[in-house]
Amino acid sequence: MARTMARIVRAETPHTGWCTRDHRCGVDEHRSADFTADDIGGRAWLTRVRAGNQEYIEIRARIPLHSNEKASRWQLATALNLMRDLLAEVAPRLGRLSNRDQRAVGRRAA
Ligand SMILES: [Zn+2]
Numbered sequence: 001m002a003r004t005m006a007r008i009v010r011a012e013t014p015h016t017g018w019c020t021r022d023h024r025c026g027v028d029e030h031r032s033a034d035f036t037a038d039d040i041g042g043r044a045w046l047t048r049v050r051a052g053n054q055e056y057i058e059i060r061a062r063i064p065l066h067s068n069e070k071a072s073r074w075q076l077a078t079a080l081n082l083m084r085d086l087l088a089e090v091a092p093r094l095g096r097l098s099n100r101d102q103r104a105v106g107r108r109a110a
Helices: 002-008 069-090 099-109
Strands: 029-031 035-037 043-051 054-062
Touching: none
Parallel strands: none
Antiparallel strands: 029 043, 035 043, 043 054
16 A cells, blocks of 8 residues: 555656666656676676666676586675675765775766
């Protein structure tokens, strides 16, 4: 019931400069085309998403697992650890960009 009510009161938000402006967008969620990395033995997709006033990266990956159970468990544990590293590196602690991040943003804007 509460979920239904939340849907009814969703405010429509305008398309962005980077969203696909097609069926991938919703009333209050806008999605970019996928960015794909697939030349490295697996495949990963990144999508830029804006939901309401918050933008985020959505990440999906398909990584072949080794047929050996011990090796596949190592792959799973390694993937999880690297995802933690990824989050630690790029997830914003809002308003606290490091000096290195600020330099990188400045280079891209120039
Ligand atoms: Zn859109």
